[in-house]
Amino acid sequence: DQQVKQNSPSLSVQEGRISILNCDYTNSMFDYFLWYKKYPAEGPTFLISISSIKDKNEDGRFTVFLNKSAKHLSLHIVPSQPGDSAVYFCAAHGGATNKLIFGTGTLLAVQP
Amino acid sequence: KAGVTQTPRYLIKTRGQQVTLSCSPISGHRSVSWYQQTPGQGLQFLFEYFSETQRNKGNFPGRFSGRQFSNSRSEMNVSTLELGDSALYLCASSPRGRDSPLHFGNGTRLTVT
Numbered sequence: 001d002q003q004v005k006q007n008s009p010s011l012s013v014q015e016g017r018i019s020i021l022n023c024d025y026t027n028s029m030f031d032y033f034l035w036y037k038k039y040p041a042e043g044p045t046f047l048i049s050i051s052s053i054k055d056k057n058e059d060g061r062f063t064v065f066l067n068k069s070a071k072h073l074s075l076h077i078v079p080s081q082p083g084d085s086a087v088y089f090c091a092a093h094g095g096a097t098n099k100l101i102f103g104t105g106t107l108l109a110v111q112p
Numbered sequence: 113k114a115g116v117t118q119t120p121r122y123l124i125k126t127r128g129q130q131v132t133l134s135c136s137p138i139s140g141h142r143s144v145s146w147y148q149q150t151p152g153q154g155l156q157f158l159f160e161y162f163s164e165t166q167r168n169k170g171n172f173p174g175r176f177s178g179r180q181f182s183n184s185r186s187e188m189n190v191s192t193l194e195l196g197d198s199a200l201y202l203c204a205s206s207p208r209g210r211d212s213p214l215h216f217g218n219g220t221r222l223t224v225t
Contacts, residue, residue: 032211034213034214036216041218042218042219043116043202043204043216043217043218043219044155044202044216045216046213046214046215046216049213051211089154089155091155098143098145098160098162098167098168098206098214099145099157099160099168099170100145100147100155100157100214101157102147102154102155102156103154104154105154
């Protein structure tokens with residue numbers, strides 16, 4: 001049972017435009033959400049997180065939106081740069097542990 | 113500050129053998145988690161250690177085990193290797209666990225032949 005889903009395996013965007021990556025979850029106990037970026041042959045790099053008590057968190061070009069009623073979160077990257085090309089994973093956890101449940105990832109390609 | 117260090121980077125083993133992977137967390141981080149990444153299953157949680165105690169375990173067979181030392185360094189062991197154990201094994205650390213992001217190492221690529 002896939003509790004965290006990223007339904008778009010890939011996304012292509014022009015440099016300078018907005019990239020929007022989406023993620024859905026099914027477990028209402030999740031209360032902390034994260035986005036990671038991963039280049040080939042490297043480990044995931046933490047980008048941004050959001051607690052369930054918020055609906056938006058910004059960090060530079062990255063903004064994460066959380067819609068708890070829809071069990072949906074999204075990552076906006078503005079403006080997109082070629083160096084942003086990577087696989088993006090959303091992840092969630094809830095309860096007393098630090099166990100993260102990851103989505104399957106979205107490959108973002110930013111075209112120059 | 114040095115990041116999470118995993119050794120070795122690459123490993124080739126044959127079926128039936130056992131393997132030990134090592135992870136040094138970021139200095140001051142007490143929580144260490146292990147994940148398995150495969151093309152078909154994505155990133156799957158193996159286990160988490162905090163202050164030398166296993167705090168949580170994923171749905172993997174008992175052939176997968178781990179431990180954490182007093183300096184927070186961690187090792188993961190896989191016994192009786194199977195072809196399906198071929199994967200990228202990622203270690204991640206965080207200062208305290210809950211509501212603090214995990215910081216990942218670059219992983220150990222294990223190939224079982």
